[in-house]
Amino acid sequence: MLSKIIGQAEALAFHLEPQRAIRLLNAMPASVIETLQRVRFRQTLQLAATRSPFYREQFRRRGINPRRIDHPSQLGDFYTTGEDLRAHVEDFRIGRADTVFETTGTTSPVPKRVYFSRNEIDEMGKASALGLYFLGLRREDTVLSAIAAEKGVWPLKFLFAGGENITESARAMVQKTWQAPLYLSYGQTESFGSMGVECAKQSGYHRNDLNFVFEIADCDETGSGELVYTTLTRNVMPLIRYRSTDLTQLIDEPCECGLFARRRAKIRARTDEMVVCGMGNVGPWVFEDVLRDVNGSGAEWQAVVKHNGRRDVIELRVESENNGHEAEMERAIMGNLQDRFSDFWKNYEMKLYEFRVVPYPLGSLRNGRKLKRVVDERQMGGVVSKTVEATPTSNCQE
Numbered sequence: 001m002l003s004k005i006i007g008q009a010e011a012l013a014f015h016l017e018p019q020r021a022i023r024l025l026n027a028m029p030a031s032v033i034e035t036l037q038r039v040r041f042r043q044t045l046q047l048a049a050t051r052s053p054f055y056r057e058q059f060r061r062r063g064i065n066p067r068r069i070d071h072p073s074q075l076g077d078f079y080t081t082g083e084d085l086r087a088h089v090e091d092f093r094i095g096r097a098d099t100v101f102e103t104t105g106t107t108s109p110v111p112k113r114v115y116f117s118r119n120e121i122d123e124m125g126k127a128s129a130l131g132l133y134f135l136g137l138r139r140e141d142t143v144l145s146a147i148a149a150e151k152g153v154w155p156l157k158f159l160f161a162g163g164e165n166i167t168e169s170a171r172a173m174v175q176k177t178w179q180a181p182l183y184l185s186y187g188q189t190e191s192f193g194s195m196g197v198e199c200a201k202q203s204g205y206h207r208n209d210l211n212f213v214f215e216i217a218d219c220d221e222t223g224s225g226e227l228v229y230t231t232l233t234r235n236v237m238p239l240i241r242y243r244s245t246d247l248t249q250l251i252d253e254p255c256e257c258g259l260f261a262r263r264r265a266k267i268r269a270r271t272d273e274m275v276v277c278g279m280g281n282v283g284p285w286v287f288e289d290v291l292r293d294v295n296g297s298g299a300e301w302q303a304v305v306k307h308n309g310r311r312d313v314i315e316l317r318v319e320s321e322n323n324g325h326e327a328e329m330e331r332a333i334m335g336n337l338q339d340r341f342s343d344f345w346k347n348y349e350m351k352l353y354e355f356r357v358v359p360y361p362l363g364s365l366r367n368g369r370k371l372k373r374v375v376d377e378r379q380m381g382g383v384v385s386k387t388v389e390a391t392p393t394s395n396c397q398e
């Protein structure tokens with residue numbers, strides 16, 4: 001009964017003018033959103049357990065009784081992965097699909113396929129629309145290319161981008177060029193649409209708790225781990241505890257902007273971009289930090305881990321203008337490594353690895369749509385490489 005009232009309140013909210021909808025959602029206590037999540041989760045789980053051969057088999061094998069489960073965290077070590085989607089996609093599909101999307105990922109030549117109904121896409125669109133309204137988008141505003149065609153590139157209210165995680169230095173560069181804030185949205189092909197958007201504070205993504213339950217798997221002492229999500233409003237191909245491969249953490253403290261939706265930190269790395277090498281356990285955030293405020297380095301970079309027969313070699317490829325300041329840039333990078341990462345520096349002094357900075361011409365590193373930031377090339381030389389595999393152990397949510 002309560003859930004029905006909540007569902008109706010939410011449905012009403014989405015039919016109101018956006019500013020009234022946000023006011024209504026902000027006024028709801030957090031427990032209302034949690035109840036809505038619980039009800040939607042139970043419906044999704046029932047649907048998956050009774051109609052999808054994949055989930056049915058997995059739950060049977062693990063002795064899980066879906067009727068006893070209220071929250072994804074009660075599913076123990078059960079997760080779904082991109083590999084499951086690649087291997088058994090037809091066993092996930094349980095309803096009539098109007099549309100199919102395929103990923104263009106960097107990790108495997110085999111695309112992942114995800115099915116949706118038009119209705120599901122509309123549902124996701126409503127939540128995204130609220131996020132954009134909150135950022136200041138109004139009906140009379142036009143999208144970027146239409147403004148540019150008419151008035152040139154000025155003025156812009158804001159830029160809105162999704163997909164790949166832009167570094168903070170690249171964001172600063174874009175904001176400076178366009179004289180407008182750049183807000184980010186987070187989503188995956190598998191999630192369809194936005195699982196979170198930034199607000200004007202740019203301090204984490206506000207989670208889309210109306211359409212998803214988020215958890216963190218395998219977290220470290222700081223609460224950082226792999227983002228796992230469960231869809232709440234999908235009935236063509238529901239995803240239960242889907243492993244995003246993105247490393248981040250949940251932020252439950254309210255945001256200064258006052259929006260009801262809680263937040264998630266920026267993506268730190270992808271689990272498949274973390275590498276154990278002579279330097280230590282490294283991911284993209286390490287090199288991003290090492291390159292921060294280095295004069296003369298362009299926005300694009302890539303770290304390649306190799307082995308020279310004796311030790312690992314970390315080759316940091318950095319785009320830069322060919323202006324004769326390469327040696328200075330290298331000195332600044334090594335200085336940052338020493339100042340900001342004492343453990344990695346200790347290993348450097350112990351000669352556990354070599355570190356090389358290799359300048360590249362501007363625009364030469366990115367040849368596909370996505371640039372893989374950390375690449376382990378040690379397999380090719382026949383040297384055993386250890387890429388960190390996320391093994392499901394514990395869940396960070398109590």
Ligand SMILES: [Zn+2]
Nearest residue numbers: 199201255257
């Ligand atoms: Zn905020």
